[in-house]
Amino acid sequence: MASITIRYKGEDGHENMQLADGRSILGRSSDNTIPLPKEGVSRIHCAIFLQDDEWFVEDLGSSNGTKVNSDKITEVTALEERDVIRCGPARLTFHVKALKKRKKQREKLYPEHTVQANDPPESIQCNSCNGWLSITHRLPGDRMRCPKCDTKLTIPLLIPHDGSASATDENKNTENPNDPLHDSSELVL
């Protein structure tokens, strides 16, 4: 379930609206799913909708455009927790309470690392010197220093290699282009 908190520029107070699981149309007209009755908002301004477990916003040819955070959108745009959608003077803060988003927040506390077939067991590779460090008995999110080069490291959550490749794994890989190489480095204990 997702909702938006509606504020208007220069006004106090706010209003919370649940988003329908289908498509909500937002605009100045009172016929809309979510009316935004203010000058500067087009009669039919934008749509927020759920598709394949993801939320999106789409501008519907509004005069002043729709922004997500500070960027004017030119195409259907995926929404993240706490994104701010701007329609003229309206500021809509997006909130979603889905399992997927909770997982995302958890990932921010510590990185995840998918174990490769040739990795030493319960070890991570220093992202500075590429040496291998044993992380047995350490918890994800713990900090330690590389015994070899003294770089500060955050212990990642190790994801077993045999986990089936999922969309989440693909996302992670694109978010971490600097993922260290997994070959031929000595094990540092």
Ligand SMILES: [Zn+2]
């Ligand atoms: Zn190191």
